Amino acid sequence: MKEEQAYKQIKQMIIDGKFSVKEAISINRLAEKFVMSRTPIHRALSRLEREGYITITPQVGVFVRRPDAREVQERLLLCVNIDVFLAEQAAKSINELQLEELKKLLEAMEKPSIEPADYENLNRNFHTIICRAANNSYAFQTNKINWDYLNYLNASETLFRGTNRDQSQAEHRMIYYALRDGDPKLTELLMKKHLMRVAQFIIGKYGYMD
Structure with a gap:
């Protein structure tokens, strides 16, 4: 078309x-x-x-269009809440194949030599698998539009380097363990903590709103 x-x-x-x-x-x-x-x-x-x-x-x-700080914040908070919901649902329905895919992505993300842009792609794939595992295509597609826009605005060169990357790796591994153990509440808690850290980073780039 x-x-x-x-x-x-x-x-x-x-x-x-x-x-x-x-x-x-x-x-x-x-x-x-x-x-x-x-x-x-x-x-x-x-x-x-x-x-x-x-x-x-x-x-x-x-x-x-130049990014608007208020819109960035609103989109981020919406994305976080939808992704947290999808992660909780995924903990109830994720299958062994999806868990194995997450494990392989984690191993690739933890290689010291990986470039920020490659890490960003692996990170996106990691979250995509979790969202798809929730079996809610409407929520997934709705959030994908917002995340695509926010990824366009974001600066992965800073977000996925040094101590930020170390923290990201640790958070992803904990989320993986919670999913593997089928613990919805722990998965929800860990995903919210992880995404709110990312949200604060991006919001800080464009300015906080009252």
Whole structure:
């Protein structure tokens, strides 16, 4: 579907910093680049606006959106609460194959030589397995949109280095043990502690709200 193709490509261009926040995004140039009409481009941009990546102002243009501190905080707290809920549910339904996948990810994450960007990908896969194990596709898809946006804003170079990484590794291993033992309450507690630490880090980057 052309709309989906345009959505993915424009989103990746935004994430890669291909657009200046001071210059309007040219719909005509995008249509030429993707070899498609303006209609799927417009639909893709509308979707990206709903997700917070851009601002569309009639008679003015389409611009990459600067992050708003209040929205960052609100999205983070929503993401944390949904992920904590999914982790608790996962402790009741996670299977042996999923546990084995988590174990392999942990082993890869604990290699000293791993780069921050690679660690970030492993971290995302770790949490994705847990969320999928909860068997609640609606909550998972809802949260994925928000996490994708927050990951776009985040600075993994700092979050996944040094003592921050050491703490992340320890927290992930404790969450794994709680899931393996089938303990919903402990899993909930550990996941909340882990994600709130990450949330405070990201919120601190954009400023706290009263």
